[in-house]
Amino acid sequence: MRTVLVLMDTLRRDVLSCYNPVTDVQTPHLDAFAERSCVFDNHWIGSAPCMPARRDILTGRYNFLERPWGPIEPFDVTLPQCLRAQGAFCHITTDHCHYLRTGGEGYLQEFNTWDYHRGQEGDPWVSRIDEPTNMPETFYGRVREQYQKNRQLWPREEDMPSPKTFQSACDWIEDNKGHDDFFLMVEAFDPHEPFDVPDEYMEMYGGDEGLDRDYFEIPLYKRVSDTDVTPEAEAYIQRRYKALVTMTDRWFGKLIDTLEANDMLDDTLVMVTTDHGYFLGERDYMGKNYMHLYNELAHLPFIVHFPGGARAGEHAGQITQAIDIMPTVLEAHGCEVPADVCGVSLMPLATDAEAPTRDYALYGVHAMTVNVTDGELTYFRAPVADNQPCFEYAALPHTIRKKMGSDCPEEIECGRYFARTRYPLFKIPCKKPAQIEGSAPLAEVSETMLFDLATDYGQTVNLAGTGDAREQRMIELLLRGLEEHEAPAEQKERLGLA
Template sequence: MKTILVLLDTLNRRSLPAYGGGASTPNIDRAAEKSVVFGQHWSGSLPCMPARRDLLTGRASFLEKGWGGIEPFDRTLPEVLREAGIFSHIITDHYHYFSRGGENYCQAFSTWDFHRGQEGDPWHSVIAEPPKPEQYYGRIEDQYEHNRSRFEREEDYPGPRTLSAACDWLERNKDEDNYFLWVEAFDPHEPFDCPPHYLEQYKDTYNGPRFDWPIYGDADVPEDALRHLNARYAANLTMIDHWFGKLLDTMDRLELWEDTLFIFTTDHGFLLGEHELLGKNQMHVYNELAHIPLMIRPPGGQREGMRIHALSQTVDLMPTILDYMGVQAPEDVRGYSLRGLLEGREDQVREAAIYGYHGMAVNVTDGRHTYMRAPKSADNHPCNIYTAMPTTFRSFLGGGMEKEIECGRYLERTDYPVFKIPLTAEGRPYTGNQRVLQSQLFSLEEDYAQQHPLQNEAVEEHMIDLLRAEMERADAPEEQYLRLGLEKREDD
């Protein structure tokens, strides 16, 4: 039994023709035709590394901590597979795995392969400042300017190199039968960089300042620049789709489809002017960010081309993979296997899905409504980070509050002692959630773009009940209820 999981970072569902989008992605379309397409698939923890921890552990991590490494007490997918005698390999150009705050992800696999050069990856080593445009919108960073100077051909870009390496790996291991292959391309993550012929496909006529890397927050750029940014995103997506096609070609040639579980998905989406915002992280987790694509082809193509509208989310992929590979899921997994849905034996596996960023609003959907529960006060108190690995993206946690950090056995699911690091404290306001201080309720059917918040007390109470139930199932720390102004259910 084989499993191949393909993960593209920052893949907007609304861009894909398989979901009604307008980007040119003939190979993703081809994968959709071969697969069961999920219409109600949602993120869990955001952004990049929290989403991957969810995928690897089958648990929502954002209620305990944000960006950080795999914990010593986490049971990860490749480790569980290894215990069952199954080989695993990851091929990626996602440099966050090798930055501080990305510890223990790739190292859990039997082998790993890293392709350098994306975004701020400290790869091409030049001391002198690189040449930069005199005018630009958004961001320009020296390290990426150095990196991109080495992309002389399309084949030199990290995304194409990653997909080519996946093809090579499959060729080398064509006679093997018991493995899990994780193929991950950073594209179409920003900066939206690709050879110009992809941009030409979108008839882009922009001639203003360079704009390929937006600053997260307000979309305060001219309309023509915003259209150009959208075209650049689409062009970057079309490039990686082209190389994804080579992976599909390899699977065709090696006749892998009959005995392989194939999964195609992403971690989250990206705002490109919707809600007058750009990026992620600083705002409510709107549908553009949380409602994500998922395509699964079971071995042999059972129910090929079908659409499933039952709720699913990122934490469900680990138990699904283990189920197909004949391995028991660890007891602390909170996701559900989707195999029953894929085989037509079940109509539903979950009532609701929760998702969010650590320390910000906590969000829930039942497939009909979305509810964003804001902190009850601007200072967000109380909120703590729980971790035995006190690192985050490019830095350590707890700096400046060392005397306030405690250590103990605070998590019910493990006896492993963890640090309890205050994210907020009395008299020290938290500024990271200033855009999410108002709870909001939306109808997915009547207002998918989330422009007109509902005022419906009965629906809101129903969504609050679902939120509480999912938080309890995720073993949310007690103070999460306090900061959100919620009480735990009486039956607990």
């Protein structure tokens, strides 16, 4: 059995014609792939943002209920670990720079081999003390000096990190053609910001029209109304994102062409998805993380090519999440699914369009809201005013930008807190969400919200607190989810549900 998992960071579902027929984004290769695959319409985020989502994928469990952004834990049972135990070869190729920074440890090492293509975002790659010569004089948002140094080393499109990632996957397939027992993870950082894209793609969407400064590739994670971004600049950054999606699609097409040229596509399980969406001015937001997980962030693309082309051109309406990828791949490879995996295999859907998956999806960012959907309603449960009690549980206390508990080492406890492992864990008081910067990290998520997706997909009419009887049903579903996914007991108190 062969499996290829393609992860494109920050790929919004509304740019793809299989989800949004009126999109103006040009993705001919993803469109063609969707036509010969099964498109999942009810795929939801789990743990957000980047590294929490990846731990969901590799462990089949939610990360966000227990800890923020962080490494693979020593007690984690991972997808590559299970496959390798059965003799499958596992390889990852990626330009996702967060694997090589604090809080990203241990993921790549789960694979037999890995490729990493340097330079994205703030990757400390090009080592020059002098300021780069390509710093713009005027700009919107942010400019990363390190990225400006890095980008000088890719004069051509094919030198850029995400194209190199896809090309390395093509080369790996060529080098290993004829083998039929492998798991290949192809993970492109694009279309994540910086929205760095050659001019030829920008010309497809209007070029620099309306931009009155030299540079705008990295939005500030703020409300648009709290920045100096003009409507014209907002339209420009939306076009840059679209252009980068189109470039990423081109290189994805090369991967599919390589599989097909080597007669490896038809009988290979190929999955294409993302970790989260992104705001580009909608609801007055730019970026992610600090706001509610509205559909722009939480309702994700997921396209699956089943071996033999089963369900080609069809849509599946069952609820799915990233935690379902692990059991799906394991079943496809004939491996036993570990008992602690909370995801559900989707392989039965290849032969039975009515096969059940799950009746709800939990999702969230650690220490912020806990959210649940049954596919008809979405419910965002805000924490109590002081967001306490709240803890981070980890054997390896690293997170993004810092070591966990560095602000309160004298308050850290240690014990055996999870039923699934006897590994001792640190129990670290969480004063504010690790992913969020700023003085008021919960300002945007202080209100509990309930939305009817059938009548209000745009999530504009909050039904929470209006006497709608369905709110109690969603509260009960949320409580059930916390129990079934073994959330720390204090989560209920933090959410005002004790």
